[in-house]
Amino acid sequence: MHLYKTVKGFVVEREDEFKTIEGESSWDDLINRDDLADYLSGQWDSSPPANDLASLLESGLLAPVGSQEVWAAGVTYYSSRLARMEESQDAGGGDFYSRVYQAERPEIFMKATPARVVGPNAPFRIRKDSDWDVPEPELTLFATSSGKIVAYTIGNDVSSRSIEGENPLYLPQAKTFDECACLGPCLFVPNQPLGPDTGVELSISRGEEKVFSGSTSLAQMKRTPEELVGFLFRETSFASGVFLMTGTGIVPGTDFTLSSGDVVSISIDSIGVLTNPVR
Numbered sequence: 001m002h003l004y005k006t007v008k009g010f011v012v013e014r015e016d017e018f019k020t021i022e023g024e025s026s027w028d029d030l031i032n033r034d035d036l037a038d039y040l041s042g043q044w045d046s047s048p049p050a051n052d053l054a055s056l057l058e059s060g061l062l063a064p065v066g067s068q069e070v071w072a073a074g075v076t077y078y079s080s081r082l083a084r085m086e087e088s089q090d091a092g093g094g095d096f097y098s099r100v101y102q103a104e105r106p107e108i109f110m111k112a113t114p115a116r117v118v119g120p121n122a123p124f125r126i127r128k129d130s131d132w133d134v135p136e137p138e139l140t141l142f143a144t145s146s147g148k149i150v151a152y153t154i155g156n157d158v159s160s161r162s163i164e165g166e167n168p169l170y171l172p173q174a175k176t177f178d179e180c181a182c183l184g185p186c187l188f189v190p191n192q193p194l195g196p197d198t199g200v201e202l203s204i205s206r207g208e209e210k211v212f213s214g215s216t217s218l219a220q221m222k223r224t225p226e227e228l229v230g231f232l233f234r235e236t237s238f239a240s241g242v243f244l245m246t247g248t249g250i251v252p253g254t255d256f257t258l259s260s261g262d263v264v265s266i267s268i269d270s271i272g273v274l275t276n277p278v279r
């Protein structure tokens, strides 16, 4: 099932049929359930059809986030390890990335509060004090307050490579600022976890021209979602659950930087497509 947060309420989709979830005033309460898939299935028969969904999907989708923090894992793909080593060579940072790729403890950082997240079709920012900026297309987990992964969405961990590459200690500035994270278009709530053959694609358009495209699959990820969530929940609690971006496996070449007006589309099998322009 796909669960959408819209300007007109909460909408669930199953096999191209859409229904409105009634009697739920809070997104946090709706999604923070260990039995979310069963709960939505149970609601299905008694829920009314969502009629004007076509227009909602055009303009009324919100990021599928309530009060949850958004965290992110890094250097979980070999391609990310290589790219970070390259960008931080002059700063002597390469070794850190190589070590964290091998280490038992993953890199996990706080990416965004809900107010810094943008939803489907909304513009995101790149920093004015950065001259090398990229989208990072990432499978994003939603784990409940008990640490159970019950849903997935698509995330864009927008990053400044010039700031991150200058000094690894600048990571929070490279990663966290206004409108620095995109999430959506929905929560995918499956009965079974996503498999390793799940594909991830990134495409970037500039006007009529496609200026970048790339793809990977979850099979290339070095860590498991459960492992990442296990580390995140060590000594840290999340009253309404938490979103966790799982790292990028697609990194545009060193000659590529985002520009204002570029349109970034990320697609992940079974979840959907998340499209956002650069402000």
Ligand code: DO4
Residues within 6 Å of the ligand: 072, 073, 074, 075, 076, 077, 080, 084, 107, 136, 157, 171, 246, 247, 248
């Ligand atoms: O270590 C820097 C950030 C890594 C990251 O965001 C990623 O690999 O996706």
Ligand code: MG
Residues within 6 Å of the ligand: 072, 073, 074, 136, 138, 157, 247, 248
């Ligand atoms: Mg990332």
